[in-house]
Amino acid sequence: xxxxxxxxxxxxxxxxxxxxxxxxxxxxxxxxxxxxxxxxxxxxxxxxxxxxxxxxxxxxxxxxxxxxxxxxxxxxxxxxxxxxxxxxxxxxxxxxxxxxxxxxxxxxxxxxxxx
Amino acid sequence: xxxxxxxxxxxxxxxxxxxxxxxxxxxxxxxxxxxxxxxxxxxxxxxxxxxxxxxxxxxxxxxxxxxxxxxxxxxxxxxxxxxxxxxxxxxxxxxxxxxxxxxxxxxxxx
Numbered sequence: 001x002x003x004x005x006x007x008x009x010x011x012x013x014x015x016x017x018x019x020x021x022x023x024x025x026x027x028x029x030x031x032x033x034x035x036x037x038x039x040x041x042x043x044x045x046x047x048x049x050x051x052x053x054x055x056x057x058x059x060x061x062x063x064x065x066x067x068x069x070x071x072x073x074x075x076x077x078x079x080x081x082x083x084x085x086x087x088x089x090x091x092x093x094x095x096x097x098x099x100x101x102x103x104x105x106x107x108x109x110x111x112x113x114x115x
Numbered sequence: 116x117x118x119x120x121x122x123x124x125x126x127x128x129x130x131x132x133x134x135x136x137x138x139x140x141x142x143x144x145x146x147x148x149x150x151x152x153x154x155x156x157x158x159x160x161x162x163x164x165x166x167x168x169x170x171x172x173x174x175x176x177x178x179x180x181x182x183x184x185x186x187x188x189x190x191x192x193x194x195x196x197x198x199x200x201x202x203x204x205x206x207x208x209x210x211x212x213x214x215x216x217x218x219x220x221x222x223x224x225x
Contacts, residue, residue: 090159
């Protein structure tokens with residue numbers, strides 16, 4: 001079934017550790033996004049990509065980095081996790097292959113806690 | 116860039132009544148305005164959207180209106196039901212990226 005997947009769903013990690021949050025979509029979309037969201041609060045765009053080898057920073061300053069080597073895969077990496085990174089991270093995709101190229105589809109999210 | 120503002124922050128309605136959420140946007144170049152519903156612990160899901168060349172769109176109990184001149188758009192939910200209780204986000208932008216509002220908590224009182 002075409003969908004957007006995120007792993008892990010929950011992660012508790014100590015300060016200073018390097019982590020990678022995975023996002024994959026099987027919808028054939030060309031655009032992908034990472035948002036940071038505290039529960040029930042505003043969605044902040046932190047990174048986006050228009051296609052392979054394209055990455056852009058979003059509106060919220062973030063110490064994370066992203067890569068887009070394959071169309072379906074858009075991982076987010078934190079080189080050194082800090083308690084201020086504790087939040088939910090939502091991946092989304094849109095574009096070619098969708099009924100409406102404008103609509104963004106969200107993954108289930110990764111809830112990150114940094115101790 | 117686009118800035119989307121959303122009011123009020125919390126809305127309580129009696130079951131069966133209507134709920135209206137209003138948003139304003141800043142960038143006249145924005146041409147796409149979706150509304151997302153997010154239930155507790157779940158991902159945001161699109162419930163309705165509107166393009167800038169349309170003034171109103173309806174889907175069963177949900178409707179969206181757009182006023183390009185005033186740069187505002189609204190979500191209307193009629194005959195509210197308990198399952199309508201959620202956080203609703205408006206957004207504005209275009210094909211490449213969206214700016215989201217801060218969200219409205221809607222509580223439907225049985």
